[in-house]
Amino acid sequence: MKKNIIRICVSAAAAILLLTTVKLLFNLSRDKRTPGPVQNAYSSAAGESRALKRIRELLASSKKAEAISELESMAASFKGQREGYEAVSLLADICNEDGNFVKAKSIYHEIINEYSRFCDYADVQKKISSVNMSILFSNIIVPGSELYTVASGDSLSKIARKFSTTVELIKKTNSLKSDIIVPGVALKVQSRPFSVIVDNTQCVLTVLLGDEVIKTYDVATGKNNCTPIGVFQVKDKLVDPVWYNKGIAVPAGDPGNVLGTRWMGLTTPQSGYGIHGTTEPESIGYQATEGCVRMRNEDVEELYSIIPAGTSVTIIE
Numbered sequence: 262m263k264k265n266i267i268r269i270c271v272s273a274a275a276a277i278l279l280l281t282t283v284k285l286l287f288n289l290s291r292d293k294r295t296p297g298p299v300q301n302a303y304s305s306a307a308g309e310s311r312a313l314k315r316i317r318e319l320l321a322s323s324k325k326a327e328a329i330s331e332l333e334s335m336a337a338s339f340k341g342q343r344e345g346y347e348a349v350s351l352l353a354d355i356c357n358e359d360g361n362f363v364k365a366k367s368i369y370h371e372i373i374n375e376y377s378r379f380c381d382y383a384d385v386q387k388k389i390s391s392v393n394m395s396i397l398f399s400n401i402i403v404p405g406s407e408l409y410t411v412a413s414g415d416s417l418s419k420i421a422r423k424f425s426t427t428v429e430l431i432k433k434t435n436s437l438k439s440d441i442i443v444p445g446v447a448l449k450v451q452s453r454p455f456s457v458i459v460d461n462t463q464c465v466l467t468v469l470l471g472d473e474v475i476k477t478y479d480v481a482t483g484k485n486n487c488t489p490i491g492v493f494q495v496k497d498k499l500v501d502p503v504w505y506n507k508g509i510a511v512p513a514g515d516p517g518n519v520l521g522t523r524w525m526g527l528t529t530p531q532s533g534y535g536i537h538g539t540t541e542p543e544s545i546g547y548q549a550t551e552g553c554v555r556m557r558n559e560d561v562e563e564l565y566s567i568i569p570a571g572t573s574v575t576i577i578e
Contacts (some may be wrong), residue, residue: 428567
């Protein structure tokens with residue numbers, strides 16, 4: 262019993278330390294200017310150097326290989342300077358558009374680490390989250406994932422249990438149209454566990470794969486900090502949940518059903534708390550619930566497809 266208590270305390274302390282870092286980065290991002298309209302790799306930005314404008318002309322003329330070569334040369338020549346920042350920013354966007362997500366992610370992290378005085382931090386973080394999800398939902402093998410060869414007697418649900426992942430994620434990752442799998446086929450699976458941290462005050466939910474932050478979502482949390490604080494697990498998951506309000510069953514799809522399209526119940530001391538969707542998206546970003554964690558429906562559906570039952574959920578003040 263003492264060992265379990267110690268283990269829970271250590272896990273909670275580690276989660277709080279990690280979230281402190283996430284909160285610091287989140288607050289820094291708020292200090293940055295609000296990003297303007299997203300530009301593609303071929304559109305010019307005000308104040309760009311002549312060299313970069315020439316490179317964009319090459320891209321517009323379908324001379325991408327030549328443009329990339331000049332960008333790499335420019336990035337090396339002006340490392341740490343604004344010209345270098347302009348070069349790596351455009352190079353990262355090109356890699357992202359071309360589906361070279363691993364390289365794009367590496368360059369975006371380089372921008373955060375070496376060009377923080379030039380970049381729009383919030384915009385770069387948004388791009389990193391987008392790339393993370395593109396990698397997660399692709400068949401690209403990266404640390405934290407592996408190829409599993411389907412054996413006789415396997416099913417998607419059996420494989421999902423073995424690797425503590427979800428059937429939905431296996432199907433999306435491997436572009437499977439049905440649950441039928443054939444022995445001998447190699448499937449990408451996640452080999453590291455996901456975890457979730459909810460910042461009750463900031464109204465932010467952070468998803469981690471191992472110790473890496475994958476994505477953050479704006480959420481709504483409990484009024485007056487009434488969302489339970491602690492380390493819990495996802496105990497059950499429901500698609501199109503029925504909401505039981507004072508003994509009355511409100512069916513899925515009914516405007517009066519506040520649970521939205523997904524429900525993930527938590528092992529809180531008092532039952533009835535969970536992460537769910539909403540019919541009130543305008544409440545996201547505020548402490549507005551009776552204690553549950555509320556997400557936009559498109560966000561909760563994405564999260565639902567990623568995390569399995571048993572996933573650790575740490576809620577902090």
